[in-house]
Amino acid sequence: MSTSLPDDVTSAGSATSPREVVALAAHHDGSEVYVPGGTPALGDVVPVRVRVPRLPGGPAAQVRSVWLRTVRDGEPRLSQARLEREDEDESWYVADVLVHNPVTSYRFFLDVPGGYQWLNGRGVFDRDVPDAADFRLTVHPPAPSWMGDGVVYQVFPDRFARSAEADDRPVPDWAQPADWDDEPLAGGPGVGTQYYGGDLRGIEEHLDHLQALGVGTVYLTPVFPGRSNHRYDASTFDHVDPLLGGDEAYASLSRAVHARGMRLLGDLTTNHTGAGHEWFERAHADASSAERDWFYWTPGEPGYVGWLEHASLPKLNYGSPTLGARMIDGPGSVVGRYLGEPFSLDGWRIDVANMTGRYADEDRTLEIARRIRATMTEVNPDSVLVSEHFHDASLDLAGDGWHANxxxxxxxxxxxxxxxxxxxxxxxxxxPVTTPRRGGRSMVETMRDFDAVLPWAVTSRQWNMLGSHDTPRLRSIVGSAEMVEVAATLLLTYPGTPVMFAGDEVGLTGTNGEHARVPMPWGRSERWDSDTFEVYRRLVAMRRASRALREGGLRWLLVDDDAVAYLRETTDERVLVVVARDAWAGARLPRHLLTGTEPERLYGELGLEVTAEGLDLAGDGPGVGVWRIG
Incomplete structure (x- = not known):
């Protein structure tokens, strides 16, 4: 059954006679079409624009006036927007926002017959709604644009590639050796100690693969020594694990990555260390040591606080006046040191960032994020800071700490x-459930709910993923290469930064985070899906060639249980994206959405016919279609 949303999306009509989509409503987002580029300063006045379609018979045709609503010093204020231009299809209004707070919120009031409507980040409402989803201007600079220019490619070092040098390294005493073709354990004893021996030289030897895929940024999970294959239990932050090749191998990889025009991101556990970390061992052995107040101590067993009660991962205490200088503050800290030569990292992904600095009645998370950001700005102003946060991160993402999540x-x-x-x-x-199957309305409403509570400067840089080293593999979730293409098209056309887990591009499978950490099947043609690689390669190339897909706003056009469509727009380009999980009813989009002479197909096989009445989308599926229409 088709479903519809109450604002700028509608359900489809019949496949033989698609009806025109008339429910397009007023629209605004934070992209350059509606908000001037650049980062405003406190006291600036920023003109913001809103688009009001004038479709015959549609509610938007009856909008009598548009007003801007802000809340300054705790009090709502309304100011009337100015009509800037109009034609037979739509009217444009402009209003001025005074940037009176570091994060300044605003929404639009629409005067319509019989009442009024509100336009905020979630859409148009004919009832009063909370302020949480209001649009936001922020004085905090966004992450640099390079992060989203190509795809971010996540590598789990133990499982990506093993160089010949690895054969000469002794197997550590904590490890359970595995052959490269062995299946990873999915649970139970040994999931953290199953050891394949991938190393940094192995990654460097396969950079051709990443470059062919179109990777812009290589992100490695931790490279510090530990007693596990994942290395989130660091025993020191002073050097790179010799099992990976040590400091020189990391520096060499960095040089090779940068020589190819790519970037390199590290992964850091600011929340905890391993129980074997040199800081913790000194603190545990000597109550008078300088490191003692770097951790939390408790009267019961094991005598200290561990991450999620794991004794192997003692939690760091940022209430200490001295921990910051070693860990996060300044060029000599762990954060600062690896941004400089010889490693020259381009930024950090912070593990369990949502828990860093939070314990009982203490909450220093935002302070820590800002301090890390200050260090990174000092050492490398063009670096990025990304948090790990599995649920609602909106309270941590004002833009002055983590760049994105x-x-x-x-x-x-x-x-x-x-x-x-x-x-x-x-x-x-x-x-405690298996993955449910829901309709397009559920997907889109969820996306809008979470996107709308962040500044556009953050939303447009968010790390969008179809999986990671902590989740099942996409191929195992969706079940077929056909559905992988639908998912990958969403990934490469949605606002934000597309992130891939190494191996998704060749169809690797895995039913949970541990099982998904599959070694790359180099030289194993029977386990290498070349067609899926070509899907990703083409989609990445398409995105890199389109400014609208990299930087444009997002306007939802229609939502069906089995298909959705949206526009990505900049001032010089308009791209239409349609993705379908199954056959559906088809739809007719308004003819005026096409601002070029003819649609230019960029990717996919779904049908689009231009008629005098509109843009007719065939009810094909499953499949995808991406067109430049302006």
Whole structure:
């Protein structure tokens, strides 16, 4: 059954006689079409624009006036917007926002017969709504644009590639050796100690693969020594694990990555160390040591606080006046040191960022994020800072700390639930259920709910993922290469930064985070899906060639249970994206959306016919279609 949303999206008509989409409503987002580029300063006055379609018979045709509503010093204020231009299809209004707070919120009031409507980040409402989803201007600079220019490619070093040098290294005493073709354990003893021996030289030897794919940024999970294959239990931050090749191998990889025009990101556990970390060992052994107040101590066993009660991961205490200088503050800290020569990292992904600095009645998370950001700005002003946060991160993302977050809530989870089969047996991201199958309305409403509570400067840089080293593999979630293409098209056309987990591009599978950490099947043609690689390669190339897909706003056009369509727009380009998980009813879009002479197909096989009445979308599916229409 088709579904509809109450604002600028509508359900489809019949496949033989598609009806025109007339429910387009007023629209605004933070992109350059509506808000001037650049970062405003306190006291600036920023002109913001709103688009009001004038479609015959549609409610937008009856909008009599538009007003801007802000809340300054706790009190709502209205100012009337000015009509800037109009034609037979739409009117444009402009209003001025005084940037009176570091994050200044605003929404639009629409005067319509019989009442009024509000336009905020979630859409148009004919009732009063809370302020949480109001649009936001922020004085905090966004992440540099390079982060989203190509795809971010996540590498789990133990499982990506093993160089010949690895054969000469002794197996550590904590490890359970595995052959490269062995299947990873999915649970039980040994999941953290199963050891394949991938190393940094192995990654460097396969950079051709990443470059062919169109990778812009290489992101490695931790490279510090530990007693596990994941290395989130660091024993020191002073050097790179010799099992990976040590400091020189990391520096060499950095040089090779940068020589190819790519960037390199590290992964840091600011929340905890390993129980074998040199800081913790000194603190545990000597109550008078300088490191003693760097951790939390308790009267019961094991005598200290561990991450999620794991004794192997003692939690860092940022109430200490001296921890900051070693960990996060200044060029000599752990954060600062690896941004400089010889490693020259381009930024950090922060593990369990949502828990860093939070314990009982203490909450220093935002302070810590700002301090890390200050260090990074001092050492490398062009670096990026990304948080890990699996649920609602809106209170941590004002833009002055973390640049962006791993976007499980607004992208991964809703996309999975739209593309999962009815009979999925794959667990759903920490919940005691398998992955449910839901309609397009559920996916889009979830995306809008989470996107709308952030500044556009953050939303447009969020790390969108279809999986990671902590989740099942996409292929296991959706079940087929056909559905992988639908998911990958969403990933490469949605606002934000597309992030891939190494191996998704060749069809690797895995039913949970541990099982998904599959070694790359180099030289194993029977396990290498070349067609899926070509899908990703073409989509990445398409995105890199389109400014609208990299920088444009987002305007939803229609939502059906089995298909959705949206526009990505800049001032010089308009791209239409249609993705379908199954055959559907088809639809007719308004003819005026086409501002060029003819649509230019960029990717996919779904049908689009231009008629005098409109743009007719065929009810094909499953499949995708991406067109430049202006």
């Amino acid at each position: 791993m976007n499980y809530s607004a992208f991964t989870r809703p996309v999975w639930t739209w593309l999962a089969p009815h009979d999925s047996s794959v667990p759903f991201l920490g919940l």
